[in-house]
Amino acid sequence: MIQNEERKLEYYKALIEKKSDYEGVFYVGVTSTGVFCRPTCPARKPKYDNCEFYETAQQALLASFRPCQRCRPLSHPNQxxxxxxLLVEAVEQNPEKRWKGQDFKALSIDESTARRQFKKRFGMTFVEYARSRRMGLALKSIRSGGKLIDTQLASGYDSSSGFRDAFSRIMGATPTRLDDSLILRASWLDTQLGPMMAIADDNELYLLEFVDRRGLEREVERLRTRLQAAIIPGETTPIQSIENELSQFFEGTLTEFKTPLHLMGSPFQKSVWEQLMKIPPGETRSYADIALALGKPTAYRAVAQANGANQLAIVIPCHRVINVSGELGGYGGGVARKEWLLNHEKIGGQKNEKST
Ligand SMILES: [Zn+2]
Structure with a gap:
């Protein structure tokens, strides 16, 4: 979500004036209706206070807005x-569905053609589109804060409470007995690189990931089943702490993350993650370097796997591991973010050197 007040006023003006030169520059989510629009939407314009501005359609989807029927922000009517x-309409009819090969067959659509056309038109595949929409819905309660949920929790999970549905897909069934299950809280954090989700108990941070990361739903599911935990929206001290530290990190003023972490993995995975945390900001290592540092020089494949299994993005800096050849290699949150993070940390280091 765009936070800069000046920018928001500029976009609002463009929205009121239906300026076509802002097409593709921003999308507006209207909180009173739950839809998102392109700047030139012919519908009656929302009040400023009901507007949230996004740089991409995917961000608006992840923030739980659905595409407006009038301006169709995901398509140019002629093109x-x-x-x-057909597929955008099918998603709206059943936004929580997970798409499988047979679903495309039922609509007589070739899956790879759909993928290509979506990618070309929106910069994301159809599966990514459907997923963004689904995640947006599932995360809606987290985004709007835990207050309402706390009330429901206090009243003992009234079976008619609507938040069950929104959550059941990603967070699993809401607990029926709270007394004997661990309760983790989940919060939505807006960052410069897009929304992130933080999950913590009262003492430690368990998960920190970009919301659009592939496989996030599965990660959350694993966390929930392994710990037999209930995950509900809300904030705890570690979440407040990581939110502060992240904003300092993005400002370039953070020297060290101090939020207590809960590492969930095998002893080997944990040893890899601890090694990752020893890589200073502004520097990179290869998988082979890490394997060598662990005294297991041939284990670089296992190191790569442990690296990919990291659930605490940025804090455990798996983005600082690159290929031996010097190429960036992969990143769960996307290579563009990896590149941004590495540049950001390099610049931060230079700033610090100058100031000393
Ligand atoms: Zn519209």
């Missing part, structure tokens, strides 16, 4: 193919 239109 969009029948396949794309």
């Amino acid at each position: 969009v193919s029948d396949i794309v239109r």
